[in-house]
Amino acid sequence: MACASQHQQSVASTVNESELIINGKLFTTFYQQHAAEYKALCFQAYTLAKVRLDQILEQPSTLPLAIITDIDETILDNSPYAAHRSLRGKDYEPVSWREWVAKSQCDTLAGALSFFKYAHGKGVEIFYITNRNEDEREGTLRDLTQYGFPNADKEHLILRQSVSSKESRRQSIAASHHIILLIGDNLADFSDLFDKKSSVERSQAVTQLAAEFGKRFIVIPNPVYGDWEGAIFNYNHKFTPAQKDSVIRKSLKGY
Numbered sequence: 392m393a394c395a396s397q398h399q400q401s402v403a404s405t406v407n408e409s410e411l412i413i414n415g416k417l418f419t420t421f422y423q424q425h426a427a428e429y430k431a432l433c434f435q436a437y438t439l440a441k442v443r444l445d446q447i448l449e450q451p452s453t454l455p456l457a458i459i460t461d462i463d464e465t466i467l468d469n470s471p472y473a474a475h476r477s478l479r480g481k482d483y484e485p486v487s488w489r490e491w492v493a494k495s496q497c498d499t500l501a502g503a504l505s506f507f508k509y510a511h512g513k514g515v516e517i518f519y520i521t522n523r524n525e526d527e528r529e530g531t532l533r534d535l536t537q538y539g540f541p542n543a544d545k546e547h548l549i550l551r552q553s554v555s556s557k558e559s560r561r562q563s564i565a566a567s568h569h570i571i572l573l574i575g576d577n578l579a580d581f582s583d584l585f586d587k588k589s590s591v592e593r594s595q596a597v598t599q600l601a602a603e604f605g606k607r608f609i610v611i612p613n614p615v616y617g618d619w620e621g622a623i624f625n626y627n628h629k630f631t632p633a634q635k636d637s638v639i640r641k642s643l644k645g646y
Contacts, residue, residue, distance in 0.1 A: 410480070411636035417477035419614040423470045430501045432612045437502030440537060440609045442497060444510055447571045457568035458510055461575035462521040464613040466507070467497040467534055473615050483616065492523065495533040500611065504538055511541035516568065518542070520560050520580075522551040532579060556584035576613035590622045 423429055447456075464544050478483060492532055517540070522575040523531055530549060535543035549560050565571060578585035581603070584596040597604075604610060618641060624630050624638055 409604045410632070411639060412482065412632045413477050413480050415639075416473055416482065416615055418472040419475060420470050422614060424474070425470070430611060432501070434502040436505040436574075436609050436611050440574060441509060441604055443606065444515070445570060446512065449514055452569045454567065454569040454635075456515045456587055457513055457518055457570050458507075458574065459518045459564060459570055459580075460507070460573070461518055461577065461580045461611075462519055462523065462531065462535075464500070464615070464617075465580070466500055466540065466572055467517075468500055469497055469614070471496065473557075483584055485623055489524075489527060492530040493526045495530050495537065496635045497534045499538055499627040500531060504540065504563045507541055508539070516547065516573070518544055518547050518564050518568075520557050522543065522555050522557070522566075525550050542612045555579075555600040556583060556586045558586065572607060572609060574609045574611065576611040578610075581608045581616050585618065587618075587626055588622065589625075590619070593619070 423557075444458075460466060469491065471484075472488065475491075476484075476487065481487075483496075507567075511517055519535070519542075521531070528545075528548065531550075532543060532548060535548070561570070561573075572579050575581060578593060578597070582596070582600065584600065585593055588596065600608070624635055625641060630638075
């Protein structure tokens with residue numbers, strides 16, 4: 392009986408370790424969907440963006456003004472996808488993600504739509520730089536247009552073509568526009584200083600660019616996924632949930 396009990400404990404321990412990443416995402420998704428604090432943070436970010444926009448508009452510019460925004464967890468809420476996957480004991484994977492995008496069932500984040508409509512009404516062009524793929528263009532445009540996001544067209548929706556870094560896409564807009572604000576949930580939405588960097592390097596870059604946050608960079612909270620997670624796993628997309636769990640446990644500070 393003792394041996395059987397020890398075996399059961401060992402199996403339970405293994406199961407718990409392999410489920411940490413899934414249960415963690417389920418809990419953070421629950422936070423995203425139900426915490427009023429999350430909604431308040433989104434409103435706070437877009438209220439600050441409006442304050443900065445009004446300040447910037449007081450200054451003359453020789454170039455057309457532009458705002459660059461990310462899409463997922465910045466203006467569109469994909470938490471139903473995360474919940475769907477987590478409840479089935481699974482993480483993100485490309486095929487199921489494409490199926491979700493094709494449904495065009497995203498909601499909007501608090502404050503996002505009203506801000507971008509306001510900015511567009513002030514003569515500012517909105518560019519959507521996303522790492523969604525080209526075969527997701529149709530579903531993405533349906534999501535944007537059904538809510539009335541401004542500049543929701545082929546010219547302003549800039550998807551990933553060959554690389555995940557957004558720097559070259561930002562530079563192409565900067566060649567003809569004055570980019571006054573960048574809005575995103577991932578630090579790579581703002582600067583190539585964050586592209587594929589370690590957690591330590593990302594933290595150092597945040598300190599280096601500290602004056603830009605709340606001034607030119609507006610960050611939307613996303614506790615569910617992002618390069619912060621990729622950095623922990625050295626951007627190894629082949630890690631299993633159990634391997635990820637092991638890394639997380641070793642990285643946590645406790646007492």
